[in-house]
Amino acid sequence: MRYLICLLCLLFLTASPFAQGERNPFELTARLPVQSSVTEQDALPEGRVSDNPFDLRPTGTALLTSNAPALAPENGLRKDQQNGPLVIQTADPDKGKGTLLIIHVSLMIVLAGLWLLFGGLLRQCLRATINDGIMNQLYTRRSGGELGALWACYIFFFLATGFYIYLLTTDFDIGLSYGIWGSWLTYALVVAAVLGVKNMILVLFSFLFPVRKEVSRYVFALMVFAILGGVLIAPVNLLISYAPEAWRSTFLYTGGAVLVGVYCLHLLRGVFIANRFFFSRPVHFLLYICAVELAPLMLIYYYVDGLLPQT
Numbered sequence: 001m002r003y004l005i006c007l008l009c010l011l012f013l014t015a016s017p018f019a020q021g022e023r024n025p026f027e028l029t030a031r032l033p034v035q036s037s038v039t040e041q042d043a044l045p046e047g048r049v050s051d052n053p054f055d056l057r058p059t060g061t062a063l064l065t066s067n068a069p070a071l072a073p074e075n076g077l078r079k080d081q082q083n084g085p086l087v088i089q090t091a092d093p094d095k096g097k098g099t100l101l102i103i104h105v106s107l108m109i110v111l112a113g114l115w116l117l118f119g120g121l122l123r124q125c126l127r128a129t130i131n132d133g134i135m136n137q138l139y140t141r142r143s144g145g146e147l148g149a150l151w152a153c154y155i156f157f158f159l160a161t162g163f164y165i166y167l168l169t170t171d172f173d174i175g176l177s178y179g180i181w182g183s184w185l186t187y188a189l190v191v192a193a194v195l196g197v198k199n200m201i202l203v204l205f206s207f208l209f210p211v212r213k214e215v216s217r218y219v220f221a222l223m224v225f226a227i228l229g230g231v232l233i234a235p236v237n238l239l240i241s242y243a244p245e246a247w248r249s250t251f252l253y254t255g256g257a258v259l260v261g262v263y264c265l266h267l268l269r270g271v272f273i274a275n276r277f278f279f280s281r282p283v284h285f286l287l288y289i290c291a292v293e294l295a296p297l298m299l300i301y302y303y304v305d306g307l308l309p310q311t
Helices: 002-013 098-119 117-130 132-140 144-171 179-208 212-241 244-274 282-307
Strands: none
Touching: 002 132, 098 117, 098 132, 098 144, 098 179, 098 212, 117 144, 117 212, 132 212, 132 244, 144 179, 144 212, 144 244, 179 282, 212 244
16 A cells, blocks of 8 residues: 555656656657767768768768768769668660660561562562562462462561661650560551551542552552562661661661652552543542542651651
């Protein structure tokens, strides 16, 4: 009983506990003796900063003053200005070169395989771009096997042209943020989509107007000229990536000139296919030129012009 009375007396007669004061009883800085409340520069030699995370420092004391030299970053590590985590800076100039090499080797292996398997057909396609008789022979005797080989070469054109567009956009810093593989395949799908939409419009055009035979020949000529573009652009991509830096822009523009030249040859062949519509159906011919040939080019130009930096 007397112990309980003593406890009650201590509770009611003594001062309020220290934990109820204005200061935080768990603050270690306030418990430091006076001689320990010194600045970092007084405690350590000049130019040194303690790395011990368990050192007790008074609140509000600056760790570095204007007289203390800054720590130089070492081994690619730097300290954040707000004492944040260490940030590893990677500046590897060879980053991504292995992936580019894999893509180039893959494209060249596919091209070599196509040439070994369908070399005769590919040589006929190349000659058909400048010889209308060979083009008619390919068109009239196309069969299941040859058509499958043509489609394989057509898909190679999508891949090679998509990779050229990736190299071109990377040079102008307007590429996609999907990585090398994602950007390359995205551009290849865009090329395939553009030609697919064009072919769909041509097929619809043939159902609306009596030009089915001419449209069929024109679509086949588009495939043949695309095969020519794929065969020519693949080695240009190799030169763009591995030629000296001074020649990089030259080969970039050479690849663009190759694709534009193949496209112009394709349009010229289309003029010969549809020559009888110049005077008999001029409205249909102009409608096709504006809707199928000029409109996509204007849309692409508008899109690319918006991405390029304005000077």
